[in-house]
Amino acid sequence: xxxxxxxxxxxxxxxxxxxxxxxxxxxxxxxxxxxxxxxxxxxxxxxxxxxxxxxxxxxxxxxxxxxxxxxxxxxxxxxxxxxxxxxxxxxxxxxxxxxxxxxxxxxxxxxxxxxxxxxxxxxxxxxxxxxxxxxxxxxxxxxxxxxxxxxxxxxxxxxxxxxxxxxxxxxxxxxxxxxxxxxxxxxxxxxxxxxxxxxxxxxxxxxxxxxxxxxxxxxxxxxxxxxxxxxxxxxxxxxxxxxxxxxxxxxxxxxxxxxxxxxxxxxxxxxxxxxxxxxxxxxxxxxxxxxxxxxxxxxxxxxxxxxxxxxxxxxxxxxxxxxxxxxxxxxxxxxxxxxxxxxxxxxxxxxxxx
Amino acid sequence: xxxxxxxxxxxxxxxxxxxxxxxxxxxxxxxxxxxxxxxxxxxxxxxxxxxxxxxxxxxxxxxxxxxxxxxxxxxxxxxxxxxxxxxxxxxxxxxxxxxxxxxxxxxxxxxxxxxxxxxxxxxxxxxxxxxxxxxxxxxxxxxxxxxxxxxxxxxxxxxxxxxxxxxxxxxxxxxxxxxxxxxxxxxxxxxxxxxxxxxxxxxxxxxxxxxxxxxxxxxxxxxxxxxxxxxxxxxxxxxxxxxxxxxxxxxxxxxxxxxxxxxxxxxxxxxxxxxxxxxxxxxxxxxxxxxxxxxxxxxxxxxxxxxxxxxxxxxxxxxxxxxxxxxxxxxxxxxxxxxxxxxxxxxxxxxxxx
Numbered sequence: 001x002x003x004x005x006x007x008x009x010x011x012x013x014x015x016x017x018x019x020x021x022x023x024x025x026x027x028x029x030x031x032x033x034x035x036x037x038x039x040x041x042x043x044x045x046x047x048x049x050x051x052x053x054x055x056x057x058x059x060x061x062x063x064x065x066x067x068x069x070x071x072x073x074x075x076x077x078x079x080x081x082x083x084x085x086x087x088x089x090x091x092x093x094x095x096x097x098x099x100x101x102x103x104x105x106x107x108x109x110x111x112x113x114x115x116x117x118x119x120x121x122x123x124x125x126x127x128x129x130x131x132x133x134x135x136x137x138x139x140x141x142x143x144x145x146x147x148x149x150x151x152x153x154x155x156x157x158x159x160x161x162x163x164x165x166x167x168x169x170x171x172x173x174x175x176x177x178x179x180x181x182x183x184x185x186x187x188x189x190x191x192x193x194x195x196x197x198x199x200x201x202x203x204x205x206x207x208x209x210x211x212x213x214x215x216x217x218x219x220x221x222x223x224x225x226x227x228x229x230x231x232x233x234x235x236x237x238x239x240x241x242x243x244x245x246x247x248x249x250x251x252x253x254x255x256x257x258x259x260x261x262x263x264x265x266x267x268x269x270x271x272x273x274x275x276x277x278x279x280x281x282x283x284x285x286x287x288x289x290x291x292x293x294x295x296x297x298x299x300x301x302x303x304x305x306x307x308x309x310x311x312x313x314x315x316x317x318x319x320x321x322x323x324x325x326x327x328x329x330x331x332x333x334x335x336x337x338x339x340x341x342x343x344x345x346x347x348x349x350x351x352x353x354x
Numbered sequence: 355x356x357x358x359x360x361x362x363x364x365x366x367x368x369x370x371x372x373x374x375x376x377x378x379x380x381x382x383x384x385x386x387x388x389x390x391x392x393x394x395x396x397x398x399x400x401x402x403x404x405x406x407x408x409x410x411x412x413x414x415x416x417x418x419x420x421x422x423x424x425x426x427x428x429x430x431x432x433x434x435x436x437x438x439x440x441x442x443x444x445x446x447x448x449x450x451x452x453x454x455x456x457x458x459x460x461x462x463x464x465x466x467x468x469x470x471x472x473x474x475x476x477x478x479x480x481x482x483x484x485x486x487x488x489x490x491x492x493x494x495x496x497x498x499x500x501x502x503x504x505x506x507x508x509x510x511x512x513x514x515x516x517x518x519x520x521x522x523x524x525x526x527x528x529x530x531x532x533x534x535x536x537x538x539x540x541x542x543x544x545x546x547x548x549x550x551x552x553x554x555x556x557x558x559x560x561x562x563x564x565x566x567x568x569x570x571x572x573x574x575x576x577x578x579x580x581x582x583x584x585x586x587x588x589x590x591x592x593x594x595x596x597x598x599x600x601x602x603x604x605x606x607x608x609x610x611x612x613x614x615x616x617x618x619x620x621x622x623x624x625x626x627x628x629x630x631x632x633x634x635x636x637x638x639x640x641x642x643x644x645x646x647x648x649x650x651x652x653x654x655x656x657x658x659x660x661x662x663x664x665x666x667x668x669x670x671x672x673x674x675x676x677x678x679x680x681x682x683x684x685x686x687x688x689x690x691x692x693x694x695x696x697x698x699x700x701x702x703x704x705x706x707x708x
Contacts, residue, residue: 023657023659023660024657157574189666191574192548192650192658192659193574194546194548194572194573194574195572197658197659200650200651200658200659200663201658201659204659204660204663205660208660208663213664214663214664215664215665215666216647216650216651216659216663216664216665216666217650217665217666218548218549218573218605218606218650218667219548219572219573219574219606220511220545220547220548220573220574220605220606220609221605221606221666221668221671222609223606223608223609223612223671224605224608224609224668224671224672225666227608227671227672251572251574251575251578252572252573252574252575252577254577254578254581255574255576255577255578255609255613258577258612258613258616259609259612259613261616262612262615262616293570296546296554296570296571296572297554297570299653299654299656299658300653300656302653302654302656303377303378304546304551304554304555304653305377305546305551305554305555305558305570306377306558306559306562309554309558309562309570310567310568310569310570311569311570311571312543312569312570312571312575312579313572314575314578317575317577317578317581318578318581
C-alpha cells in the first residue's frame with residue numbers, strides 16, 4: 001500500500017521523496033549537505049509541518065557532521081549558526097523551530113564534550129525525532145473514535161498524509177486512514193489547494209494508495225457542495241496552533257472554516273503537540289509566510305497571467321478558534337474552550353516526559 | 355487602450371478573439387460555419403453570458419446563410435433545428451436562449467417570406483443584438499454612482515470585462531471602468547478563478563489595459579484578505595438570475611458571497627436584463643453545467659493529478675438572493691426585496707420597448 005517514505009536517514013545522509021515531482025514521478029533526493037535541506041524545505045520538496053520538523057533536525061545533524069577539527073566552543077558556535085540558517089528556511093510551521101530547539105538543547109547539554117561525541121548524539125537525536133514523529137502521528141491517527149462517521153462526506157485541504165509527516169500515517173489524513181482501516185466507509189472531497197496543488201498532486205496520490213474514494217475539486221467549489229448537503233465534515237492539518245486554539249494552516253483553510261460555520265458543518269483540525277506554540281496567546285502573533293508571486297502567475301514554467309502581473313501569494317491563513325469544532329491530537333480531542341483543554345493536553349505531555 | 359473586440363460581424367463571417375489563447379496570444383478566429391460557433395462557445399473561446407448571447411445570434415445567422423434553395427417551410431424547420439443545436443452548446447447562461455429566441459422570433463414573424471429575405475433579416479437582427487449589447491452594457495457600466503467609493507478595495511471573480519460581452523465595457527468590470535474614468539481611484543483583487551483561470555488570464559489583461567491597479571490571488575486567499583480588512587466591496591457578474599434575485603455565476607462566486615456576509619462586506623452583482631430569467635422563481639431551477647474533469651486534473655495538457663483521478667467540475671454555483679446587496683442593471687441598481695425591485699425594472703424594460 002504505502003510503500004514510500006517522505007524522509008529517512010541512511011548512512012549519514014538524508015533520503016527524501018521529492019514532492020515537487022509527485023504524482024508524475026517518484027524520485028528520491030539523497031542529501032549530504034545541510035544547505036540542500038534548506039533548499040528542499042524552501043522549495044517544498046518536503047513540506048507539511050511535522051515533516052519539516054524532521055527535515056530540520058536531520059539537516060542540523062548533517063551540518064554537525066560536516067564540522068571537523070573544531071574545538072568544543074567553535075563547534076557549539078558553528079552548530080548554532082547552522083541551526084539559525086535552517087530556521088530561516090520557512091517562518092510559519094512551528095515544528096521547524098521546535099525540532100531545532102531539541103537539537104540545540106542536545107548540543108548545549110554536551111557543550112564540553114569533544115565534537116565527535118556531540119555529532120553522534122545529534123544524529124541520534126534527529127533519528128529519535130523521526131521515530132517519535134511516527135509514533136505520535138500513529139497515536140494521533142487513532143485518537144478519533146467518534147468524529148468520522150460511517151458514510152461521512154469529508155472535505156479536506158492541502159496534504160496531511162504520510163508525506164506531510166516524517167513517520168506514521170499523517171495528521172488529518174492519518175485520522176481518515178485509521179477510520180478506514182477500522183472498517184468505516186466514507187468518501188473525501190479533495191480541495192486541489194492552489195497555488196501549489198498539494199491536494200491535487202499529493203492527497204489524491206495518498207488516498208488512492210490507501211483505497212479511500214475521493215473526488216478532486218477546485219477550491220472555489222467547496223461552498224457549492226456544502227450548500228448541496230454533500231459535505232458532512234471538514235478535517236484539515238495545521239502549521240502552527242496558538243494556545244487559544246487559533247490555527248495557521250495552508251491558505252484557503254480559513255475560507256473553509258467560515259463556510260463550515262455558515263452551513264453548520266463540523267470543522268476539525270488534526271495536529272501533533274509539536275505543532276502547538278504555547279508561547280503565543282493568539283493566532284495574530286503567528287508569522288505568515290509570503291511566497292514568490294510566480295507560484296501564482298505560472299504553472300510549471302507556463303505563464304497563467306500576463307507578464308509582470310502583480311500577485312499576492314500568502315502561504316497560510318489563520319483560522320480563529322471560534323470556528324474550530326475540535327483539535328485532534330495524540331492525547332485525544334481538544335474541545336472549546338481551547339485555552340483550558342489545550343493546557344490540559346500540554347500537562348499530559350509534560351507528565352509523560354517527566 | 356481597449357483595442358480588441360470579443361466578437362464582431364464582418365462580410366458575413368464572425369471574427370472572434372480566441373480567449374483560450376489569452377493573455378499569451380491575441381489571435382482572432384474567423385468563422386463561417388455555425389458549427390464552429392458551437393465549438394467556440396463549448397470550448398470557451400468565447401465566454402461570458404452577454405458575449406455568449408451575441409455569439410449564439412451570430413451563429414444562428416451563419417446557419418441561416420448556409421441554407422440554400424429551401425422553400426419557406428423547409429427554411430423555417432431547418433433554421434429552428436440549427437437554433438436548437440446552438441442552444442445545446444452550454445446550459446447555464448440564459449443569454450444564449452434569450453438571443454436565440456429573438457432570432458427565432460424574427461424567422462417566425464416572416465415565415466411566409468422567401469428565405470433570402472429572412473436571411474437578411476436574421477443577419478440584421480444578429481447585428482442589432484451585438485449593437486444593443488454594447489449600448490446596454492455601457493448604460494449598465496454607468497448605472498453605479500454610489501457603489502464604488504474612492505479608495506475602495508474591490509474583489510472580483512472570473513471575467514466580466516469587454517471580453518465577456520459583445521460590446522461595451524463589460525458588466526462588473528464595466529462598472530469599475532466607468533468609476534475609474536469618472537476619476538475615482540481604487541484597486542482590485544482578482545480571483546484567479548480555477549479551473550480555467552479567467553481571472554488570471556483575462557481580468558488581469560483587461561484591467562491592465564484600462565490601467566486599474568490590481569493584484570492576482572488564488573481563490574482560496576479571498577477570505578484571509580477579508581479578515582485582514584483588505585476587501586471593502588465584492589462585485590461579480592452573472593450567468594442567469596432568477597426573478598427572486600438568486601444568481602448563477604462562475605463556480606466560487608457563492609463562496610465569496612458567504613464570506614462577504616461573514617465579514618460584513620457588500621456583495622454586488624452586475625448584469626444586463628438579458629441575463630435575467632423571469633420564468634424561474636428561484637435559483638434552484640437554474641441548470642448548472644458540469645464540465646469535463648480534465649479541466650481540473652490538467653493544465654494545458656500537463657497533468658496536475660494522478661492519472662484517472664476522479665474530479666468534479668461544476669462550472670457554476672448559485673448565490674441565494676439573501677446574500678446579495680444589490681444587482682446593478684442598465685436600469686439602475688435593484689435592491690432587496692428583489693421580487694419587487696426586479697419586477698419594477700422589468701416593467702421599465704417592457705415600457706421602453708413598447
